[in-house]
Amino acid sequence: MDADNNDGKDRIGPMFRGRHVFITGGTGFMGKALIEKLLRCTEVAKIYLLVRPKKGKFPKQRLEEMFANPIFGKVKELRGLDTLIDQCVVIGGDVMELGLGIQEQERQQIIDNVSIIFHCAATIRFDEALKKAVILNTRGTKLMIELAKQCKKLDMFGYVSTSYCHLNEKLLLEKPYPPAADPHKVIKAIEWLEDNVVEGMTRKILGECPNTYAYTKGLAEGLVVESMADIPAVIFRPSIVVPTWREPLSGWTDNINGPVGMLIGAGKGVIRSMYCNSDGYGDYLPVDFGVSAILVSTWNYIGQKDYKRNIYNLVSSAEMKVSWEGVIDLGKSITANKVPLNGVFWYPGGTMKKYRWQHNLSALLFHWIPAVLIDCLLYVLGYKPVLCRVHRRIAKGFEVFEYYANNQWDFDNANINYLRTQINEEEKVKFKIDAGGVIIEEYFENCIWGARRFILNETDDTLPAARRHMKVMWYVDKFCKAIIVGAFFYYVGLWMFKKVF
Template identity: 60%
Template sequence: MSDTMNDPKSKVRKAIWRPQEPLPVAAEEDVSKLPNRVDDMFTGRAILITGGTGFLGKVLLEKILRTCSSVDTIYLLIRNKKGKEPRQRVEEVLASPLFGKLKAQMDGATLSRKVVGIPGDVTMLDLGLSASNRQLLTDRVSIVFHAAATIRFDEPLKRAVLINTRGTRLMLELAQDMKKLEAFLHVSTSYCHLKERVLYEKLYPPPADPHKIIKCVEWLEDDVVNAMTKKILGEIPNTYAYTKALSESLVAEQMDKLPVIILRPSIVIPIWKEPLPGWTDNINGPMGLLIGAGKGVIRTMYCNQQGYADYLPVDIAVNGVLLAAWNFISNKDHERRVCHLTSSSELKITWEEIIERGRHAIKAEVPFNGVVWYPGGSMKKSRLVHNICVILFHYLPAYLIDALIFLSGNKPILLRVQRRISKGFEMFEYYANNQWDFKNDHVVEIRKLINSKEKKIFKIDGEGLDIDRYIVDCIYAARLYILNETPDTLPAAKRHMTVMYWVDVITKLMFCGLLLWTFASWSENLLDGIHGMLNLVHYIVSSGGSQKTQPYK
């Protein structure tokens, strides 16, 4: 990657959406008169969402309320957190800017009536439900979206099993008692069967017996489980992938008994289209890299720059979740029990393209506040070279800047940031240097079944995607909603970026000048040394002869 890249399109290929099959041509009918059959499916129903306070869960909640307003009640299983009860946490979720568009079309009273927080915790036996709330859910709920999970790659194995695996088993046990259940949609991940390089929409064998693993972590102390983790995981790189694979096998066990579906979204990234382009509530995945690179604190990455990962904007993923539920319930498509919500079979974007386009957008349009250095750096194919660059361009500057911060009477922070980045890179490198492809035949078939109105409301393709515009939206939203950098700070941020550009240029020129001076001094001393050695050799050789000779000149 170049430090002074002006046009990312000149160095990286243009990502183009390539649908596997031609999309059906919209008929010339009045789209407004067409039915919204997904809304019809939800009419009068009560549904349950776990993980409703998470990234995907929030977008799913908003989408159902805004486009399927005929739904009767949405129950959110929410645990008490930091002294806040479920009702308070629901209010916090609904206060997010994500719900601004919804609130313009639905009054507060209706919203409060439709969204009900249920005290519960997937880590607790019986899900922490009271007898009355358990009865309420089993009597009323007909659709379950189980999205509760810890997505931390470095989560201790015991906690990851209790949340991701045992939590899924407890939810399935609850579903067995639901009198009206028509669909249980388990949100897994496409990155949980990593031994396979091409993944199909089918079941894969689990890495271990999930029931034995659950029993093991229930009985053993945390430190014992931690000591055994590496051996238990084997070749699987983290506890997230391991426990998600175990969870899928629990769902698979119930396929003959319950109306269950496994959904495998890939790397879920910020909103593409609506309701709020670019919105996210976290810095996981590519956004964390763009923020780190944009702030100037990430200068090197150990990564195959021509490799690619599978990304899916969260609004497209949520649309896929809802259409999978509709197809299962309304179309009685019970043959397809595994659905990939992925993009790599139709759109491939390299790591180089993401970083270059993102860095160009940050430099030219939406720079961050408080940039510590002009965005630059490169991807390294050699781990050794990368590690050397980490010391030179991450840790040494962090020590120097933190020393200046300390001397100014403030608390040093940059070294702590770099340590967190290094820890994140340990998890990231496995995925950045390997790649997988995912077949998404289920979604391709669903596209053929929906009408023009539903295609617009529940978009599940990448037609019309402008990569550059999307990245700008993501960075702008990250400034505003993650970093709290308001739009009025943009002019100052652009001026600061210009200053940092010249600081970067001058520093590089000074460094090059120092290298040339050092080389010149070293060369002069080397020549003097060589000349002296030749004189000495000539003297020794000459002194052994019968005739005296002049010193070597």
């Protein structure tokens, strides 16, 4: 196939012309980026969004709130907010409910009009209760497949899975893998059993699987593979989805999952120790690369009728390999010297520990004891204690992180590599699916800028004060270290003096 046909013009955006797309999980991190990309770079006719009421807000209110997110700034400037809202149809519902909680009239609207489905909705909490994880991640996928089978114009059902759902495979290929159990039987059992019974059986049900997220996403994949005999289905397996590289703005994120949380923790001086294989690495996927890969894969499947490629590992470790230690070192260096955060508790420092006992000792000395002392001081001064609560959350996060940080997986992405040969130069710019031009240090600096602006809500005008505070913390850190070293040598010297005299 000639990659430069159509006179080198974009073929991916026009492929969506006149099409109606249905998206679940649109208010999530990857969902927002996917919607923005569709609205800005394709000719999609309508986007149907399954949105549930939340915290007393109706689905349409949540849509308006979503468009207030900074990621939609560029497309709002280009096309206007009213145009975007008119192009998006809010479908009230909930993936956790039977029938997806969709009213019959709206369900019929989907059945009659939708030709592409992107099922992104999932709980991404690794410590989610098993019953909720099965209902949302596995049964929700089953219900979506049932809806897809009714769609009269369906050209593709795209399921957003994860590259970390077959953890027994140290090299994940772009092929189906058998689920850990029969997903239909698991769903029936979970529906029938009481919550406390499921909770008590969770560890036995999971077996060697470390968490409910990987287990239930693996089951859901099994359902999608099974459905391929009946509907045109594609599986997308993104790895650890991280902030944007450049599109539509650098460093955008809306959560602290993955390395962003590590960067913030290290930058605030809160994380001083981690039990981790420092030479190991995670696989990071900038979210703009991920949604571009989904759209290019959709074009290849529908537009090019390449039905044999229906599983894609959306990964980057072959091109953007950064060790866990490298992430922490970059975070410490950038926050100490270039982009300091506000309210730093301590000068960025600490190390990764090879052995658990080393980490436990360091955590006691540099996490818990300082946290107790500072919280006591805050209480005396009339403020609400916060640091012990922060460290409890960090410790709980470490329980999940340690499994991934001390194991290693690699991924084959031959299908994405193939797509890179099939798109022309204009498409390569508009839908970037390779890491060419990515400078790791610059990227992580943008991630910290993004965390500062979009997560911590720290405005740029606070940067000079943050730099002054960081300088003070540097002197405090040196002073405290000098006292500790001095005390050590004093007591060692005193002990030796007593031994000799």
